[in-house]
Each structure stands twice: as C-alpha cells, then as structure tokens.
Amino acid sequence: QQSGTLIPEFHPPITTKYCTNAGGCTAQSRSVVLDSNWRWAHTVSGFTSCYAGNTWDATVCPEPVMCAQNCALEGADYAATYGITTSSDAVRLNFVTVGPSGTNVGSRVFLMADANHYQIFKLPNKEISFDVDVSELPCGVVAGMYFVDMQADGGLSGFADNNAGARFGTGYCDSQCPRNVKWLNGEGNTLGWTPYSETDGKGRYGSCCQEMDIFQGNAYSSIGAAHPCSSSNQYRCQDEIECGERYDYTYAYENPCDKDGCEFNTYRLGNPSFFGPGGTVDTNHKFTVTTQFITDTGEDDGDVVEIRRSYKQNDNDIPVPFSSIVPPPESGMGTFGPYESITNNYCADLKQAFGEVPAFTYVGGLDNTITPSGRVLVMSISNDYYNRDATWLDSGAHGPCPAYNADDVELESPSARVVFSNIRFGEIGSDDEQLKFFALSAADDLSPSIVAGRGDQWELPTSLFTSNKRARHEEEHHQQPQSHQDVFGIRERQANAHRLHDLLGIDMVIVLIGVIGGSGLYHLDNLSIVKEVNPETPWGFPSSPIIICALPSGTKVAFLARHGQGHIHAPSAVPARANIAAFKSLGVRAILAFSAVGSLREEISPGSFVLPSQIIDRTKGVRPASFFEGTSIVAHAAFGDPFSNKLVHWLESRVQKALDAEGRGVQLFTGKTIVCMEGPQFSTRAESVMYRQWGGDLINMSVLPEAKLAREAELSYALVATATDYDSWRPQSEAVTAMEVFKTLQANADTSRHVCATILDELHEAIDNNAASEDADILCEEVGSMKFSIMPRSAKQNPQDREKLAYVLPEYFSGE
Ligand SMILES: CSC[C@H]1O[C@H](OP(=O)(O)O)[C@H](O)[C@@H]1O
Ligand SMILES: Nc1ncnc2[nH]cnc12
Numbered sequence: 001q002q003s004g005t006l007i008p009e010f011h012p013p014i015t016t017k018y019c020t021n022a023g024g025c026t027a028q029s030r031s032v033v034l035d036s037n038w039r040w041a042h043t044v045s046g047f048t049s050c051y052a053g054n055t056w057d058a059t060v061c062p063e064p065v066m067c068a069q070n071c072a073l074e075g076a077d078y079a080a081t082y083g084i085t086t087s088s089d090a091v092r093l094n095f096v097t098v099g100p101s102g103t104n105v106g107s108r109v110f111l112m113a114d115a116n117h118y119q120i121f122k123l124p125n126k127e128i129s130f131d132v133d134v135s136e137l138p139c140g141v142v143a144g145m146y147f148v149d150m151q152a153d154g155g156l157s158g159f160a161d162n163n164a165g166a167r168f169g170t171g172y173c174d175s176q177c178p179r180n181v182k183w184l185n186g187e188g189n190t191l192g193w194t195p196y197s198e199t200d201g202k203g204r205y206g207s208c209c210q211e212m213d214i215f216q217g218n219a220y221s222s223i224g225a226a227h228p229c230s231s232s233n234q235y236r237c238q239d240e241i242e243c244g245e246r247y248d249y250t251y252a253y254e255n256p257c258d259k260d261g262c263e264f265n266t267y268r269l270g271n272p273s274f275f276g277p278g279g280t281v282d283t284n285h286k287f288t289v290t291t292q293f294i295t296d297t298g299e300d301d302g303d304v305v306e307i308r309r310s311y312k313q314n315d316n317d318i319p320v321p322f323s324s325i326v327p328p329p330e331s332g333m334g335t336f337g338p339y340e341s342i343t344n345n346y347c348a349d350l351k352q353a354f355g356e357v358p359a360f361t362y363v364g365g366l367d368n369t370i371t372p373s374g375r376v377l378v379m380s381i382s383n384d385y386y387n388r389d390a391t392w393l394d395s396g397a398h399g400p401c402p403a404y405n406a407d408d409v410e411l412e413s414p415s416a417r418v419v420f421s422n423i424r425f426g427e428i429g430s431d432d433e434q435l436k437f438f439a440l441s442a443a444d445d446l447s448p449s450i451v452a453g454r455g456d457q458w459e460l461p462t463s464l465f466t467s468n469k470r471a472r473h474e475e476e477h478h479q480q481p482q483s484h485q486d487v488f489g490i491r492e493r494q495a496n497a498h499r500l501h502d503l504l505g506i507d508m509v510i511v512l513i514g515v516i517g518g519s520g521l522y523h524l525d526n527l528s529i530v531k532e533v534n535p536e537t538p539w540g541f542p543s544s545p546i547i548i549c550a551l552p553s554g555t556k557v558a559f560l561a562r563h564g565q566g567h568i569h570a571p572s573a574v575p576a577r578a579n580i581a582a583f584k585s586l587g588v589r590a591i592l593a594f595s596a597v598g599s600l601r602e603e604i605s606p607g608s609f610v611l612p613s614q615i616i617d618r619t620k621g622v623r624p625a626s627f628f629e630g631t632s633i634v635a636h637a638a639f640g641d642p643f644s645n646k647l648v649h650w651l652e653s654r655v656q657k658a659l660d661a662e663g664r665g666v667q668l669f670t671g672k673t674i675v676c677m678e679g680p681q682f683s684t685r686a687e688s689v690m691y692r693q694w695g696g697d698l699i700n701m702s703v704l705p706e707a708k709l710a711r712e713a714e715l716s717y718a719l720v721a722t723a724t725d726y727d728s729w730r731p732q733s734e735a736v737t738a739m740e741v742f743k744t745l746q747a748n749a750d751t752s753r754h755v756c757a758t759i760l761d762e763l764h765e766a767i768d769n770n771a772a773s774e775d776a777d778i779l780c781e782e783v784g785s786m787k788f789s790i791m792p793r794s795a796k797q798n799p800q801d802r803e804k805l806a807y808v809l810p811e812y813f814s815g816e
Contacts, residue, residue, distance in 0.1 A: 001036070001183045002044050002072040003164045009075030011112055012086035016119075019426030030119060032091055032109040032379070034076045034084065035169040036154075036183050040101075041071045051182060054195035067188030068161035073168040082107045083417070090421035093381040095141050096414035105199075105410055106382035110150070110169060111423075117152045118166050120374035125300045127292040127428050128214060133419040134283050137218035139401030140383055140409030142390040143418035144216045145289075147375035148174050149209035150234060159186025173234040174378075175227030175257040177206035177243040180386055185236050197385055206243035208257050209234045210369050214291040214309070218390075219283040221399030222275050223265040224291060224309045226342050228360060228368035229257035258359040262347035264309065267399045269323035269339075270532075276400065281311045281318055286419075288312035292428050293370060304370045307342040310566065319566025322547065324529040327353035338529045338547070340565070342366075381418050383409040511548060512767045513557045513760060514588035514715075516579070517752075518595040518702060518722075520745035522561045525753040527551060535585050538804040539577035539627070543569050546582055551757075555764045558586055562593075562702060571679045571701035572622055580709040581627070581808050590647055590716040590767055592760075593707075594752050596745060597674065597700040598682070598727035598736055600692045606744045609659060609666055609751070610721040611651055614673040615642045616696055617704055622678065625705035627712050627808050631801035635790040637711045644716035646781050650766065651718055651759070658758035659751070666751050672697035674721060676704040682736045688729035699727050713808045714782045720755065722748035786812065 011031035019025040041050040043060055050060050050071035061067030078084040082104050083094025097104045113119040121128070130145060137143055150173055151158060156165030162183070164170050170183055179202035182189055189203030196202060211227040229235070237243035237255055244255030266274040275281045291309045295302030311318040324337035325346075336349035344365040351358045383406040384390040390409075394401040515524065527549035534545040544564040550556050560579055563569045583591060597610070604610060619625075628635045652670055659666045675691045677683060679701035683691070691699060698721050710717035724744040728735035790812060806813035 001041065001068045001162060001164050001168075001170065001186070001188070003168055004040075004042065004072035004074040006042075006047075007040075007075035007077065009167060010078075011115065012078050012084065012091070014086045014091055014111075014423075015089040016111070017089075017422075017424040017426075019424050019430035021427050021430045025424055025426070025430070031112045031115075032084070032086060033112050033118075033166065033169045034078065034082060035108040035110065035172050036073050036164065037169075037172065037181060038082060038104070038107060039076055039168060040074045041182070042074065043070055044072045050188070054197065054199055054201045056188065056190045056193055061188050061190045064187035064190050065161060067190050068183065068186055071188065073164045073170075073183075075168075084109060088421075089423070090419055091379060092417060092419045093143070093379065095381050095383075095416035096410060105385075106380070108172070108378060108380040108382075110166070110172075111377040111379075112166065113152075116156075116165060116167050118150060118154065118376040120152050121147060121377060121425060122300070122372060122374045123147065123212070123293040123370045124302060124304050124372055125293065125295045125298065125428060126426060127290055127430070129288055129290040129422070129424045130215075130420055131286050131288050131422045132215065132217075133286040133421075134217055134219045134222075135277075135285065136415065136417045137381075138409075138413045138416055139218065139220055139394050139399075140390055140404045140406065141218055141413055141416040142216055142382060142384055142393050143218065143420075144213065144378065144380040144382075145420060146174075146211060146213040146216065146378050146380075147370075148172070148211050148378055149229075149232065149371070149373070150376040152374075152376070155186065155234070162186035171234065172378075173207035173209035175208065175211035175229055175261065176259055176387065177208035177237045177255050177257055178386060179203055179206040179240070179243055179245065181205075181207045200385065202245075204239055206237040206245075206255075207234060208237050208243070208255065210257070210371070211261075212307070212369055212375065213261070213263075215289050216393060217275075218394060220276050220401050221265065221267050221394035222281075223263040223393060223398075224307065224342060225261040225263035226307060226347065226360070226366060226369040227258050227261040228364045228366070230363040230368060231256045232368070232371050232373065256363060258363050260351075260356055260359060262342055262350055262360045264320070264323075264339075264342050264346075265393075265398055266321060266323060268397050270326060271321050271323060272400065274321055280321075281313060285313065286421075287318075288422075294428070301372065304366050305343060307366070307370075309341065317566055317568050319564075319568070321545065322523070322529075322532065322565060324532075325349050325353040327355075331355070335528055335530075338523065377423075379420055381416070510768070511556045511558045511586050512589045512764055514546075514583040514586070514591045515557055515559045515756060515760075516591060516593040516706070517559060517561045518593070518700075519563065519567070519741070520596055520749040521594050521752050522565060522567075523547075524549065524557075524559055524756050526757040527557070527559075530556060533586070535582045537578045537581035537585065538807050539581055539624075540575055542579045542582040543575055546586065548586070551761055551764075553761050555761050557760055557764070558583060558588055562595075562706075572619075574623075574702065574706075576706050576709055577624055577627060580706065580713050580715065584713045584715060584808050588715065590644070590718075590763070591710055592651075592718055592720060592756070592763070593703070594720050594722060595700045595702050596724045596741060596748065597698045597721040598688075598725050598741075599723040600675070600688065600696050600699060600727055600729060601672075602726075602730075604669055604672070604697060604723050605667075606723050606725055607666060607747060608669060608723045609655065609748075609755075610669040610672050610674075610698055610723065611643075611648050611655065612672045612674040612698060612703075612719055612721055613641070613643055613645075613648060613670070615703055615707060616673060616675045616691070616694060618675055618677040618691075619704050620678040623705050625708050627709065627805060631804065632796060632798040633790065633801050633805060635712065635786065637708065637789050638785060639708060639711055642707045642711070643718050644781055647716045647718045650763070651720075654759040654762065655720065655755055658755045661758065662751060662754045664747075664751065669697075672721075674698040674700060674703055674719070677701055683728055685728045685731075685735060688727045691727075692729055698723070711782065712786060714784070714786055714811070716782050720752065722752060724748060 081099040083097030154166035154171035192204040322338040
C-alpha cells in the first residue's frame, strides 16, 4: 500500500514521560497515529475507493499484491472523522463518531516515537503507569492499553509494497491473529474476503503476534492479560485453521497464539467489589494503573517472571487483592493460590481450574509474551465486534454486566469514551517509591510464583468448598469441644460462629489462631486460602482483608498483614483496634504477631529471632490505644506482663526447634525488652543509646497498641521479633536506614513462614484441647482478665458504648 497525499497526515501530539530512579521523570514529546485499517484507501492516481462498505473493489484489487500497488492510504481527520483528540498528556477516544463521511465506530492508535516510527518499549525490568478515566465506558464497550510485537516502521522496510509504514499506522498484529486486517505484509488481505458487518470483513490471512494487555476494561470490569505466541515478531497465519478461527476444540488452539490468554480479572477471581463504580477502585473517577514487568534477575536482560499490577486513586495506593482461583465445585479441585499477579504458575492454575486448554503453556508462557525485543503501545476503544462482543470482559463470570450483543451496544452507547493520560514508562519504582519498595524488597515475598518456586511447600489445598468429608467431619467434631464451652460463654461462641457464618458462608469454622504479619511478611506458606474476610468492626475495617487459611491438616488460621497488603499503613496509622476486634469477632483466641525490629544489643545480630517479655512505650499518644477510648466506660487492663507469659513460654521450645530444623543457624533470644517508638523516622543515635541505658534490647514501631488491645480483648498475644538491623547506637556504624532493614527482611520472612508452618498445628491443638492437655492454661491466662478491670456499671454509661464494646467483650457487654 502506498502513501496518499490528499489529506495531510498530522499525528496528534501527546506528552509522555520516561522515568529513572536516579533522575526522576523527563517529559517526551510524542504523538499518536491511527491504525491503517480505519483509513480511506483510494487508487494511487484517482479517487476510487479500494475498499468501500465491507468489500474490496475487484477492479483495483483483483489480488493482494496489485491491490497494495494500486492503493494509497490517506491522512486522517482525527477529531472530526474518528473522535480522537489529544491534549497535553491525554488522549481521548470516542466510541461512535458521526463525521463528514459517515459514522465511525471504535478506533485504534499507536504511540509514535517520531513521524515514521512507533515508540518501542523494552519491557523487562520496567514499569508503565497511566491514568485512565473509564467513567463513560458502559457495559460492552472496552478500552484497551496494550503492547504488541509490531515492527517499529510498520513493516515499511520489510515488505516491498508497503510504502506507507508507521506514518499511516500499518503493521498491526495481536494475539487474536485478526483476519479483519486489510493491509498485511505489504499486500491487501483480499483473498477470501468475507464481510461480517456493514463495514468489516475477514480475509484469508491473519496477523498474529505476542500481546500484553496492561489494561482492557470499562467502568465495570478490567483485566490485565498475557497472550503469548510461539513465534516472535509479527506472523501472517495462512488460513482460518492456522489463524485459529474455528471456535471448536480442534482448531482454535492450532494457531501460534494463546487467544484466551492468561488474564487477571479481580471480579472473576472473587473480588466483585474491587473494581467498579463505587468500588475500591472507584471507576466513577480517574485512577492510575501501574504494571511492572519483574525479571528473574532483577536486571533488564533477565526473563520476565511476574507481571504485577497496582492501582492508585486520590493518592492512595491500591494493591490488587490477593485472590484465590476457585474452580467450580463440581470439578472436585481445591482452590489455587493465593495470587495477586500474573506468573506462569498462576496461568497454569487458572487454565486448569476453569478447564481451559492450557494454550498459555503450550505456546511458551511469559517467555513468549514479553521478549527483550521491544513492543509497540496500542490504545483502543471498541465493542469487539470481531470477537462477537466484549462479554469476555464484563459479563457472566467476568463481570457484573448482563448479556448483550455488540450491535445494541453501538446503538445504546454512542457517547461512550475513554481518556488515557499521564503515560509514564521507566525503571521499576521510578514512578512511585511505594512500588519501588515492593519491587526491591518484597516482590519476592508477595510473589506466588516464587513461593511456588520454592517447590515442595506449596501444596494443592483442601478447600472447604470441595466438601471434603474429612475436613467436614473435623469441623463437626470441633463444634463440641467441651473445654471451650467451659471456658468461653456459649453465647459468645454462638455470636462468633454467627459472624463467621455470615462472613464465610460456612458453618462453625474454628479459627483459634490469628497471625499478624509485619513488614516483609505478607503471606504464609503451606496454606490454602479458605476465604478472605473483611469484617467492619465498630472501629472500622482491619488493615487489609483477613485471610482464613487452612493448614495441610485442615486446621484453620487467620492471617492479617499489619500494614495492609501492599504495605499501605504507616506504623502510626495501623488500625490496631479494628485488627484486634476483627480477630476477636472471628473467634480467634491467641495471636502470634511478627515484627521486624532493630537490635539494641550486639549479641542480637540481624537475622536473630526474639520472644520478648517486656515493652517500653515510646509512642506519642497519637494512636488510639484502648477500646474504651472515647466511650463512657472506663477500664484499666493489667499490663505488667504485656505478653502472655504462658503462650511465650510454650513458644520458646517450639520456635527453637523450628529454627534448628530450618538449619540456617538463626538464634533465638528470650526474656528481652522491646522499645516501641512512634516513627515513622528511625531513632537518633542519642535516643538509641538512651534506650540501651533504659534496658531496651530491641526496638520497633508496631507492638503497641497491638499488645494492649489484645489484652483488653482478652486474647493471648506473643510477639516474634525478627531483627533486621542494629538500630543507631553503634558509634562506628552507619545509622539504620530502610535499605538496611530491607536486606534482612526477606530471609527473616522466610524463616517466619517456616516457624509458622512448623508450629501452628501444634499450637492450635494445644489451645483447642486446652482443658485436657498439659498446656491447659495457655488461654485461660487472659480469659477473665478484664472482669475486674472494667469500672462497675453506672447509669451514666451510654448503652451504645456498651453495645460497641460487646463486639470485643461479649462476655461482659452483650445480651443487655
Ligand atoms: C520497615 S522498617 C520499620 C517498620 O518495620 C517494622 O514493622 P513491623 O513491626 O510491622 O514488622 C517496624 O515496627 C516499623 O513499623
Ligand atoms: N531500627 C528500627 N527502629 C524501629 N523499628 C524498626 N524496625 C526494624 N528496624 C527498626
């Protein structure tokens, strides 16, 4: 195809940014170009259209090569004909545009580096962020921001009869191997052209290439998806079979690409309220999407092993929630996960769980989705007529939209539009320090691929939803523990069971242990997720949804990330009351809290584990530290022994054994004193020295008010302090920095997980059978401790306050 000269081609300008960690972000003047498929093509020497309506002119285009030689692509009137406008750093795409020469539906543009070349993005070890406004995108209309493996010059140099090139938007390909591409490999795709709509048809050939969808979405649903292809570079598939046209099992998977792709759709993964109008990501308003391409080596030349996405809105970082893949119950499979990013393991599990053909793996997984060679950035809006409709995005299991057909979408939603803006590309974390933190220090920790990569520990779960008879039996058995009924009031147990039932949709799950993960510890190993729950307590929501998980034995524990998934709560802002109240409401009796701490003693070297027995409070009174605060009820909990002595004592030998078994030589210390400071800045050298003089052995920012609140809620509480640094008291050493802490965080988190995997079953058993076992009183110590701490009832006490307190202390305040 040739280049026309009748209508000047003026690429709408747009500013993007390139960001580095060292230098910040630099503005770049770029532009967008309309895909050639949308353009008017006419005879080189006249005005006869080569393609009109939905067919080729047989005279001008009797066969593919002559068609390309005879036809010229024209410049585009971006705004009037196609509804494409740019302004500063934003591009707006309108869905339907009634223009001078008819009605245009949908569009596709590519980001240009210069007038004749697409911008090429090398993705490994990089991230891309952009803002998007999908508020005007209803069901059935999908906006896309994605990367495809097109040639930088649009095929101009590679194909003799392509003289238009990237300047006219040629060379498109994607993983659907679309056969509606009119200009392909320097030829018209005229052979076997069969119309399928008033304007479009399909030719014999299709244009395949690897595709990475960083965002396909509308106001109701959104996905990120990896679509590998076995071939690298754009590839012309030869016929409807090779192009995978037939939607039956025989042919659909014979083409070189994974058309289904491996998607991450939070709705499909059981988080229907995460994304949507009024959702956690509120699609009524603009938000930011960041996608990181994490390599195995942490270097640009490594292999991409994980694709992580997160959101930001109103300055709040919103990590993608941990999600389990829950296959249909009749499949008999347990749940898979948890996952919060795209990895090869996640993709294999996804396909297995939903009974899909594992094309993702067949055609090469992530290795064949993102290669080092670079990608072109596409932005689009459509009702995906080519794939019949966009229900793969937003309807059925994929989103809340009702079934629809693409024609109606066009008629009913002509004013749909999307605005993409503020596109930033660069080094991981260069756009956002928070994300850098995770990429550098905790990506491994949050990455299920790497968890799975540790091999044997990641077991396929025994889900409650698989109606596993043994698990069921155990639950029934647990319903009758005499000791519990003795120790805790039946009314309270019923209340907790009720809440659990409401939250989990299952009867009487016993969850006696709550684990709090601190910095670096955002999940446990060797557990299967039963359910994520997010109880709203009278003190608000916990730091993040609580994950109820099952040990391989079937024992359930509750896990909570203190700083939230994505580490979004600073130590002073951790909603400790909601955290403890939420645990209590689930029936938890004992809390094992992990914390990254600084060491104030030479012998407690970074990497050591400590079970402290005392606390010095250096918080500044800004953290609500009592459930009674702000109520008309006064209580004074005993706190002379801030940790549960018996629980700590029980832990000593078990943790020691677990550390010995791990074999990394991690030392355990007991009987130490921890200073809890306000933060978020670390201590001065003088303060650090002073804490030593006071008798402090460790320092953190988190144990208070957590321990106080656990005591008020009558929960046993022990801290497993994991030393990350030597604070700032050593005269010859550097003062502590976050970077210093990060260095040890990973190893400590691994060991913490090992400790949990080793001791939780026994702890559960000890607690569960406490009346009969030699550890009989692990729990009894705290139970009843508030009885005489609460000032006697008076007429001045507000009944609503009593009701509120019943949430954590139903023993004393409920049933009034
Ligand atoms: C990341 S350095 C300081 C931070 O780490 C500790 O958190 P956590 O106790 O939740 O492990 C420390 O208390 C500070 O909050
Ligand atoms: N040195 C330190 N001070 C306070 N909190 C910490 N958490 C980890 N190291 C710390």
